Amino acid sequence: MTRMLGMRRPPLAVLALTLFTSFLLVAPLRPAPASAATPLTVAQAIATQDSSVATVRGYVVGQPTATSTVVTSGFPNDYALALADSPGTTATSQMVYVQVPTAFRSTFGLRTNPSLMGKQVDVTGTLSAYFSHPGLKDGTSFALAGTSGGGGGGTDPSIPPGYYDAATGRTGAALATALHGIIDGNQTLSYTQVWEALKVTDADPANANNVIEFYSGRSIAKSSNGGSVGQWNREHTWPQSHGDFGTTAGPGTDLHHLRPEDVTINSTRGNKDFDNGGSAVTNCTDCFTDADSFEPRDSVKGDLARGLMYMAVRYEGGDGFADLELNNTTNGSTPYLGKISVLLAWSAADPVSTAERTRNNLIYNSYQGNRNPFVDHPEYAEAIW
Numbered sequence: 001m002t003r004m005l006g007m008r009r010p011p012l013a014v015l016a017l018t019l020f021t022s023f024l025l026v027a028p029l030r031p032a033p034a035s036a037a038t039p040l041t042v043a044q045a046i047a048t049q050d051s052s053v054a055t056v057r058g059y060v061v062g063q064p065t066a067t068s069t070v071v072t073s074g075f076p077n078d079y080a081l082a083l084a085d086s087p088g089t090t091a092t093s094q095m096v097y098v099q100v101p102t103a104f105r106s107t108f109g110l111r112t113n114p115s116l117m118g119k120q121v122d123v124t125g126t127l128s129a130y131f132s133h134p135g136l137k138d139g140t141s142f143a144l145a146g147t148s149g150g151g152g153g154g155t156d157p158s159i160p161p162g163y164y165d166a167a168t169g170r171t172g173a174a175l176a177t178a179l180h181g182i183i184d185g186n187q188t189l190s191y192t193q194v195w196e197a198l199k200v201t202d203a204d205p206a207n208a209n210n211v212i213e214f215y216s217g218r219s220i221a222k223s224s225n226g227g228s229v230g231q232w233n234r235e236h237t238w239p240q241s242h243g244d245f246g247t248t249a250g251p252g253t254d255l256h257h258l259r260p261e262d263v264t265i266n267s268t269r270g271n272k273d274f275d276n277g278g279s280a281v282t283n284c285t286d287c288f289t290d291a292d293s294f295e296p297r298d299s300v301k302g303d304l305a306r307g308l309m310y311m312a313v314r315y316e317g318g319d320g321f322a323d324l325e326l327n328n329t330t331n332g333s334t335p336y337l338g339k340i341s342v343l344l345a346w347s348a349a350d351p352v353s354t355a356e357r358t359r360n361n362l363i364y365n366s367y368q369g370n371r372n373p374f375v376d377h378p379e380y381a382e383a384i385w
């Protein structure tokens with residue numbers, strides 16, 4: 001008893017006030033009523049399948065095609081979306097399935113608008129099951145939530161907030177060093193796994209059975225992969241011989257620079273550097289080549305350049321591989337690749353597209369856990385080189 005002499009019991013009124021205050025703090029965490037201005041989170045929408053009408057805010061993470069199946073590319077039609085509270089979510093239990101009514105299919109269907117992947121949207125509809133899964137049906141309003149990438153900056157809302165904080169305010173070698181620290185230590189694929197990954201990252205948005213060959217632009221069956229004439233294979237846009245990295249897990253299996261390409265065109269490109277000009281390449285519209293260089297079609301020139309810039313910053317002599325560097329000549333078999341002046345011009349002339357952002361997000365979310373900084377921040381190119 002003596003130890004409690006200095007303590008006083010709180011009066012009953014104070015206890016009551018404390019309980020009431022606690023209630024006030026807890027109450028707003030319950031799902032908001034349908035008429036509230038604040039949208040529901042996806043978690044709240046999943047917990048509120050009571051046929052009420054509500055607005056739900058979430059990131060587009062794919063298209064549901066069955067109760068436990070959400071596809072992230074090769075979208076079969078414009079009929080449905082899966083939303084989640086994080087753009088990186090892959091667990092269907094953390095998604096709400098959204099029916100896309102006819103009136104909204106041309107603007108919010110994934111087959112027509114694959115660039116919606118990773119975007120944050122607000123959808124108003126009825127909270128009830130769709131595909132035998134927590135759902136949102138009979139939508140009356142679809143809109144982009146219009147958020148920015150937070151601390152991540154840039155124009156892609158799916159850039160994780162803070163991802164590029166270490167690079168802020170830096171230029172030149174200091175920027176390259178900061179970016180290396182952000183993107184190294186990534187998960188790696190085996191060379192065999194690259195086949196299946198490319199079927200996803202480079203799928204033809206107009207034909208789920210096909211991939212698009214990078215230089216030629218030709219759509220070809222995913223199943224036609226291999227080493228024979230007429231098939232597609234795994235093109236190292238940074239050639240294996242420029243750093244002698246082969247096809248063990250590392251630069252030789254890094255999806256940020258690997259692309260599907262026709263076997264014959266891949267062979268024509270060989271290990272040449274990139275530069276403008278030469279003679280036309282057979283079956284590769286708007287491609288040119290000469291003895292020591294290759295030029296692809298215009299619409300992939302920027303994609304190509306940004307992939308090679310990633311390689312130069314990602315590989316700095318660690319992990320048992322050579323320090324890959326871009327320079328301004330044609331090199332043959334060295335850890336160097338050119339020409340940087342041409343690549344900078346190509347990156348500027350062919351700005352980042354939504355399809356390119358989608359591919360970057362797929363590699364980040366589904367395969368490697370690292371991003372291409374030059375897709376998220378194309379201005380870093382001129383800041384380094």
Ligand SMILES: [Ca+2]
Binds near residue numbers: 298301350
């Ligand atoms: Ca492009």
Ligand SMILES: [Ca+2]
Binds near residue numbers: 314316317323324325
């Ligand atoms: Ca390097």
